[in-house]
Amino acid sequence: MDILHNLAFGFEHALTYQNLMFCAIGCVVGTLVGLLPGLGPLATISLLLPLTFSIPTTGALIMLAGIYYGAQYGDSVSAITMKIPHASSIVACIDGYQMTLKGKTGLALFTAGVSSFIGGTVAIVVLAALAPALGEVALLFGPADYTALMLFGFVCVSFVTTGSLLDGLAMCMVGVLLGQIGTDINSGMQRYTMGLSILVDGVGLISVALGCFGIAEITKNLDNREERTPFSGKIHLIPTWPEFKRIIPSALRGSAVGSFLGILPGGGPVIAQFAAYAIDRKVSKYKDEIGHGAIEGVAGQAAADEAAARTSFIPLMSIGIPENAVMALMMGAFIIKGIQPGPNMIASHPDLFWGLVASMWIGNCFLLILNVPMVRYLLSIFKIPYAVLFPSILFFCCIGTYSVNSNLDDVFITASFGLAGYIFLRLSLDPAPLMLGFILGPMLEENFRRSLLLSRGSFDIFVKRPISGTLLGLIALFVIWQLWVFLRSTRRKGPEPKPRASAA
Amino acid sequence: MNDRNLLKGLWLALIALVFGLGSLNYPVGRLERAGPGFFPLLVSCILMLLAVSMIVRSRFTEKVPVVFNYKNLAVILASLAAFALVSRWVNMTLGIVVLVFVSSIAASTHSWKRNFAVAAVLLGIAFVFVKGLGLQLPLY
Numbered sequence: 325m326d327i328l329h330n331l332a333f334g335f336e337h338a339l340t341y342q343n344l345m346f347c348a349i350g351c352v353v354g355t356l357v358g359l360l361p362g363l364g365p366l367a368t369i370s371l372l373l374p375l376t377f378s379i380p381t382t383g384a385l386i387m388l389a390g391i392y393y394g395a396q397y398g399d400s401v402s403a404i405t406m407k408i409p410h411a412s413s414i415v416a417c418i419d420g421y422q423m424t425l426k427g428k429t430g431l432a433l434f435t436a437g438v439s440s441f442i443g444g445t446v447a448i449v450v451l452a453a454l455a456p457a458l459g460e461v462a463l464l465f466g467p468a469d470y471t472a473l474m475l476f477g478f479v480c481v482s483f484v485t486t487g488s489l490l491d492g493l494a495m496c497m498v499g500v501l502l503g504q505i506g507t508d509i510n511s512g513m514q515r516y517t518m519g520l521s522i523l524v525d526g527v528g529l530i531s532v533a534l535g536c537f538g539i540a541e542i543t544k545n546l547d548n549r550e551e552r553t554p555f556s557g558k559i560h561l562i563p564t565w566p567e568f569k570r571i572i573p574s575a576l577r578g579s580a581v582g583s584f585l586g587i588l589p590g591g592g593p594v595i596a597q598f599a600a601y602a603i604d605r606k607v608s609k610y611k612d613e614i615g616h617g618a619i620e621g622v623a624g625q626a627a628a629d630e631a632a633a634r635t636s637f638i639p640l641m642s643i644g645i646p647e648n649a650v651m652a653l654m655m656g657a658f659i660i661k662g663i664q665p666g667p668n669m670i671a672s673h674p675d676l677f678w679g680l681v682a683s684m685w686i687g688n689c690f691l692l693i694l695n696v697p698m699v700r701y702l703l704s705i706f707k708i709p710y711a712v713l714f715p716s717i718l719f720f721c722c723i724g725t726y727s728v729n730s731n732l733d734d735v736f737i738t739a740s741f742g743l744a745g746y747i748f749l750r751l752s753l754d755p756a757p758l759m760l761g762f763i764l765g766p767m768l769e770e771n772f773r774r775s776l777l778l779s780r781g782s783f784d785i786f787v788k789r790p791i792s793g794t795l796l797g798l799i800a801l802f803v804i805w806q807l808w809v810f811l812r813s814t815r816r817k818g819p820e821p822k823p824r825a826s827a828a
Numbered sequence: 829m830n831d832r833n834l835l836k837g838l839w840l841a842l843i844a845l846v847f848g849l850g851s852l853n854y855p856v857g858r859l860e861r862a863g864p865g866f867f868p869l870l871v872s873c874i875l876m877l878l879a880v881s882m883i884v885r886s887r888f889t890e891k892v893p894v895v896f897n898y899k900n901l902a903v904i905l906a907s908l909a910a911f912a913l914v915s916r917w918v919n920m921t922l923g924i925v926v927l928v929f930v931s932s933i934a935a936s937t938h939s940w941k942r943n944f945a946v947a948a949v950l951l952g953i954a955f956v957f958v959k960g961l962g963l964q965l966p967l968y
Contacts, residue, residue, distance in 0.1 A: 378962040494840050497875040501847045508864040545903050547897040550956050709933035715928045719950045722911050727963050735912040751836040769867045781860030814888045
């Protein structure tokens with residue numbers, strides 16, 4: 325009954341007035357920003373991250389977590405009502421929007437809210453049970469194993485988020501190289517600083533994130549110049565009992581799928597919702613209706629989305645390796661707050677860990693009682709024309725960048741990443757793996773150099789250790805499989821564009 | 829030449845080249861005690877390899893043209909630079925006003941009144957950040 329004891333301890337920390345308030349603010353603001361087209365969880369977190377600097381550590385992390393799942397809910401709301409897809413809500417566009425066309429918007433929103441709640445609750449039980457145990461496994465990891473694990477993460481993320489191993493890996497490597505800017509920890513030598521004093525401590529996380537996800541996205545949206553008509557239909561939130569009963573089984577299935585996929589490297593909400601949707605189409609009692617606006621098509625994926633978002637915290641908090649770009653950003657936030665996520669985090673900051681876990685459940689309740697009924701007011705954000713919105717987002721980018729070091733030079737760094745990010749977006753290179761590479765780069769170098777030091781310069785160490793050997797073997801298999809797929813597609817049908825996964 | 833797949837490879841190759849050549853300025857060291865130049869050189873080589881295989885792959889795939897809107901990009905970057913410079917020379921209040929006015933050039937409709945209203949609201953938010961959240965902004 326350790327878990328219950330620990331959770332009770334966590335609730336003690338999460339249920340202070342202050343932390344409750346941070347949680348509520350995070351959920352609402354996250355939902356609001358997440359609603360906006362083009363601003364997914366990554367952009368939302370990086371925009372709001374600087375505002376948490378002056379808040380106490382536990383409160384800041386609770387608020388950030390709230391922003392994260394708030395943004396996810398906001399994404400699915402804009403997907404259901406207006407068919408605006410974000411990375412984390414592509415599936416919600418299918419059945420959710422079909423339900424809106426049938427005039428059942430309220431039911432879809434309610435289903436998404438309740439399913440998220442169920443998914444989140446299941447995931448938190450998994451999180452509370454698994455994270456401490458996995459933390460003990462992580463203590464067995466040596467530097468070579470960490471190196472292999474990070475490379476494995478790169479390969480998985482590249483494949484899942486961009487659909488192309490080559491593009492994603494290249495972006496990871498660009499991120500790693502950007503992480504090299506600054507002072508080398510081992511020798512104290514300054515690398516790639518070009519003599520600029522602002523680069524001595526490296527490029528700021530906020531500058532990279534705001535440049536690539538904030539400014540680049542705004543510029544891209546300006547190019548498209550679509551005017552969105554705000555949603556104006558009626559919203560009846562309360563479902564009938566038979567409708568409500570249909571939510572439960574799908575949501576439970578989605579929770580299980582999401583919790584599992586959220587833990588795997590490269591996993592997370594995007595892949596979880598596709599998997600949950602696919603499973604519901606196979607096994608649901610109403611599988612014929614799915615695709616034409618069925619409750620199950622919304623419930624399963626919403627639960628999986630939310631569950632995966634929660635369980636993706638497990639590798640970060642127990643092993644110390646983020647498994648996707650959002651978690652990489654979260655890790656950056658932890659480090660800015662002076663906390664190193666990893667096997668020792670749970671032992672050294674139990675109040676923080678269990679407080680965060682408990683606050684996730686509280687945040688779930690807030691989503692349900694606060695955001696679901698307020699949806700129709702939140703949707704009024706779409707009445708703001710883009711001409712007003714984008715200068716405001718730029719303002720938040722500037723204020724955020726400035727307030728990290730109180731240095732105006734950082735704004736220029738952010739602007740240059742905006743330029744680079746725009747080029748990446750236009751060349752259809754997804755900047756999400758770049759973020760992961762940027763955060764993991766210094767850790768990768770550290771562990772790589774330490775492994776070689778231990779083995780006296782021999783690369784054997786990566787193959788001989790069972791954990792790293794297995795992981796590297798998996799990577800090799802994956803690369804060979806991808807090469808084979810590519811060769812076969814070019815040989816059989818001649819030159820043709822490579823099919824891209826719709827998850828991109 | 830206007831082929832997204834080819835340009836993608838060339839752009840990444842350029843990044844690899846810049847970082848790879850840069851890493852030659854730092855001692856590489858030996859394998860058992862790698863110097864500061866070793867890891868960036870290794871990663872640049874991997875990136876170069878990936879970029880070259882992208883360039884090769886682009887020969888086998890259909891060409892996709894790239895849309896590149898220089899005007900919007902230039903306006904947004906200019907507004908950021910103007911914000912930073914004006915905030916340093918005068919103060920951030922004027923910087924925010926300049927940011928709103930310069931960036932609105934990229935909007936589809938133009939209105940002085942709207943710009944003033946947006947700037948006023950944003951200034952209000954900045955003021956709340958300073959007083960409420962304790963951010964240090966040189967507003968005046």
